[in-house]
Amino acid sequence: MSGLSKNKIKWIRSLQLKKNRDDLGLFLVEGEKMVAEALRDFPEMVEEVYSTTDFTFPKFNKKVELITKIELSQISALKTPNKSLAILKKVNNKESVKSKGLILALDGVQDPGNMGTILRTADWFGIDTVVCSEDTADIYNPKVIQASMGSMLRMNVIYTSLENYLATCELPIFGALLEGENVYGRSLEKIGVLVMGNEGKGIRPNIKTYINTPIHIPGFGKAESLNVAVATGILLSEFKRREGQC
Template sequence: MLTKADIKFVKSLNEKKERYANKLFVAEGNKLVIEILHSKISVTRIFANENWLNLNEKLVGKNIEITLLKHAELTRLSNLQSTREVIALCKIPEYELDFNRLSGLTIALDTIQDPGNLGTIIRVADWFGLNNILCSKETVDCFNPKVVQSTMGSISRVKLFYGDLSIWLNKIEQPVLAASVEGTSVHEYTFPENAVLVIGNEGIGIGTELKPLIQQNICIPRKGSAESLNAAIAAAILIDRYAGLNF
C-alpha cells in the first residue's frame, strides 16, 4: 500500500538537501532499475507493479523493501511524464578520490548546470570507458532525478566527485586540457594518454580561476554560423578524438 508519508518522502528526494540527508536517490523505469540492481549501488526499496515484480523476482534481494503498487499509485510517485513500472530508492554511493589511480582521460566539469547535459556527459563517458568525472561544486548534482534518468543507467558505472576544481587541478600531475572556443584544433591536436579535460559552463565557459591551470586549450573549428556547441556535444567530440588516438 502507498501511504501519504511514502509519497512525501519520495518526492522530497527531488531536493538535493533531502537526498544527501537521507543518502538516497530515486531511479525510475525497468532498464535503469535493472542496471542499478546489477551494479554496486545498493537499492533499499522498490515500488513496482505486479508484472514487474513477477518478472524480476530473482533480481530483487531479500534486503530490499518491496511495495506492490497499481499504475495509478506509481503515477503519484513518479517524476516522469509517462509512468514506468518500477521506481527504486537507491543509496548514494560514496567513492574515494585517489589521484594516484586516475589514468587515461579524466573529465572535469566546471559548473555544468543543465541536468540533461550532465546526464549525457555521464553516458558518453561510460560509452568510452572513462570512469571518473570531477565536478565543481556548482555543477548540478548527479543524483538529481533528471540527471539519473538521462544517464540511461550509466550513473551506476561512472564515478562523480564534487569539490573545488581549482584545488584538484593544482594537485593533479597530468596535463590539464580544456574545451575552448580558441586554441589548437581538435583535428590537429595529439591527445596524451593521460590527461584531464575541463568542460566549461554552457553559457560562460571556463571560470577565470581555472584558466591559469589549463595547459592546453582545444577548439572544435567552426565552419558555419552557430554561436556555440552544447557542452555535452563538445565533450563528446573531444572524448572521441582522444579515443581515436589512445584506444
C-alpha cells in the same frame, strides 16, 4: 497490493530535492530497465523497490512492493513514469581521484539533461572518473539519472573544489576553449584531464589558469557554439580515436 500511505508518498517524493537526498544519503532510480540494471549490477545499493508489475531478482533479498499506476505517478519525478522506481543508497565517493586514464572535469555544467548526457557519453568512451565543481548539476538529480541512462551508477563522480584539484594535479590539463588549438591536427596524451565549462559562460577564469593545453573544435558554419554535451562527445572521440591509431 498494500497501498502506499500519504506519508510514504511524501517521503519518496522528498528525494526529488537535493537537500533531502544529501540528508538521507538516498536517491531515486526510475524505469523498468534502469531499476533492473541497478538490481543486477548494484544490488547492495538498492534499499526499496516499487513496481506496477511483480518480479523477483536473485541477488535482491528484499520484497518488491507492488503499487498501482496511480501510486507510481504520485511518487515518480517523470512525466511518463515507467513501471518501476527504486530507492538507492548513495555511495561515498568523496575519495581521491585515482583514474589511470583520461579524466573528465566539469566546471559548472548546470543543465541536468546535459549532465546526464555527458556521463552517458563519457561512459561510452571508457572514462571512469569525472571531477566536478561543487556547483555542477547533482548526479542524483532524477533528470541527470534519466539522461545518463544508468551510466552514473557505474562512474566515480567527485564533487570538489575544481581549482584545488587542478592546482595539485600533475597531469596534462586540456580545456575546451574557443581560443584553443584545432583539435584535429594535434597529438593528445592518453592520460590527462579534459575540462569542459558551463553552458553559457564556459570555463571560469580561475580554472582557465590551470589549462596548459587549450583545444578547440573548428566551426564551419554560423552557429556561435556547440552544446556542451556534444562538444564533450567530439573531444572524447578525438582522444579515443588516437589510442588505436596513432
